[in-house]
Amino acid sequence: MRDEEIQYFGWSDKINEYVNGFINVEHYPSGEPLIHFPGDDVFISRILLRPRSMTGFLGGLFLVDAIKDRGHETPDLILPFVPGARQDRLNDSGDYLFTAKSIARMINEREFPKVTILDPHSEVIAALINRCEIIHAVDCIQKGFTANYHYVVSPDAGAEKRATQVAKKLNVPLIHAWKTRDAATGNITGFGCEALKLHKETLNLLVVDDICDGGGTFTGLANVLLKQNVAL
Numbered sequence: 001m002r003d004e005e006i007q008y009f010g011w012s013d014k015i016n017e018y019v020n021g022f023i024n025v026e027h028y029p030s031g032e033p034l035i036h037f038p039g040d041d042v043f044i045s046r047i048l049l050r051p052r053s054m055t056g057f058l059g060g061l062f063l064v065d066a067i068k069d070r071g072h073e074t075p076d077l078i079l080p081f082v083p084g085a086r087q088d089r090l091n092d093s094g095d096y097l098f099t100a101k102s103i104a105r106m107i108n109e110r111e112f113p114k115v116t117i118l119d120p121h122s123e124v125i126a127a128l129i130n131r132c133e134i135i136h137a138v139d140c141i142q143k144g145f146t147a148n149y150h151y152v153v154s155p156d157a158g159a160e161k162r163a164t165q166v167a168k169k170l171n172v173p174l175i176h177a178w179k180t181r182d183a184a185t186g187n188i189t190g191f192g193c194e195a196l197k198l199h200k201e202t203l204n205l206l207v208v209d210d211i212c213d214g215g216g217t218f219t220g221l222a223n224v225l226l227k228q229n230v231a232l
Contacts (some may be wrong), residue, residue, distance in 0.1 A: 006035075006063065010044035011074070025051070025059030033059030040070055048078040057083050057085040057103075064110050068171055076114045077107070082129070085121035086211055094184045104128035117132045119162060121210045137208060138165040150198055151175045156215050163208035170206070173197075177221055191220040 012019045017041060026034040033055050044067060051057035068074055104153035107115060108130045115129050119137040126132045153175045154163035160176075167174040177193035196203070205206030205225070209217055 001163055003052075004147045005049065006060055007048040007050075008042070008044045008075075011045040012042050014039070014041040023063070026153050027055050027059075031055060033062055035059055035063050037063070037066075038204050039070075043072055044075045045073075046076045046078060048080075050080060051083065052179050054083060061106060061110060064112075068110075074110060074112055074118070077110075077112045078232075079107075080118035081211075082117055082120060082125050085125050085189045088122050088124040100125045114227055119210070122157070136165070137162050138169050140167065147206075147208045148204055150203045151196065151205050153193070153205050153221065155207055155209050155221055161211045162210065166206070166208045168184065172206075175205075175228075176225070179217065179220065188216055190221060191217075191224045193221060193224045193228075196225070 004024045004083035006023040006024065007020060008026065009020045010018070021038065023035060023037065026036075028034055047060065047064065049057065051060060063078075064074065068076060068164040082100070082103060084097075085104040087095060087097055089100075090098050104125065112131065114131050116132060116133045116135060117126065117129070118135050118140075120126055120134065123124040126134050147170075149170060149172050151173050152163055152167035152170065154160050155177045156179050164174055175194055175196065177191065179188050179192070181188050207218060
């Protein structure tokens with residue numbers, strides 16, 4: 001997969017055919033997003049936004065603003081991961097922000113005809129976004145999928161439902177893991193995993209989580225599993 005933060009799909013009057021392309025969000029020294037676009041002859045119908053940071057996310061939204069300011073129609077938005085998805089409620093302590101709601105407001109202000117998101121952290125974010133369509137993780141497993149997994153691993157209670165669905169779809173056992181987190185800081189403080197009953201020289205494990213941003217859950221689980229003499 002390419003690492004540019006924006007992919008666009010549309011029609012080019014210049015060459016009279018459908019086109020798609022990639023855009024990376026740059027930024028000025030003070031942090032404002034900066035985008036170079038091919039030209040006004042391209043009429044965008046869909047934008048796939050995979051931001052690496054809030055600058056990338058804002059750059060994608062500001063690109064839509066610039067498209068509309070030039071008299072073009074608002075495209076559909078495909079946003080696999082919604083920023084702020086883990087901040088999807090008001091907490092009594094710790095993190096004070098309800099970022100998911102703030103992000104949803106920003107999306108809704110653009111009045112996208114349709115917003116497609118991938119397997120959100122909770123149903124809250126989808127309910128906050130207008131004209132939102134969810135693609136669930138289990139639906140990404142296509143007919144004829146042949147990966148030979150020995151276990152599906154649920155890293156914590158929050159991932160239990162989606163991990164169970166994937167395990168059933170693949171017809172492999174589900175292994176339950178857990179982690180402890182400091183509510184005040186959000187830092188993960190420990191991991192655990194139930195004992196694996198199957199032991200081979202190498203086990204193929206599929207970890208199904210709800211959010212992956214820094215990879216700490218996967219690294220922590222790997223260390224726990226290695227203590228069970230599992231070669232990953």
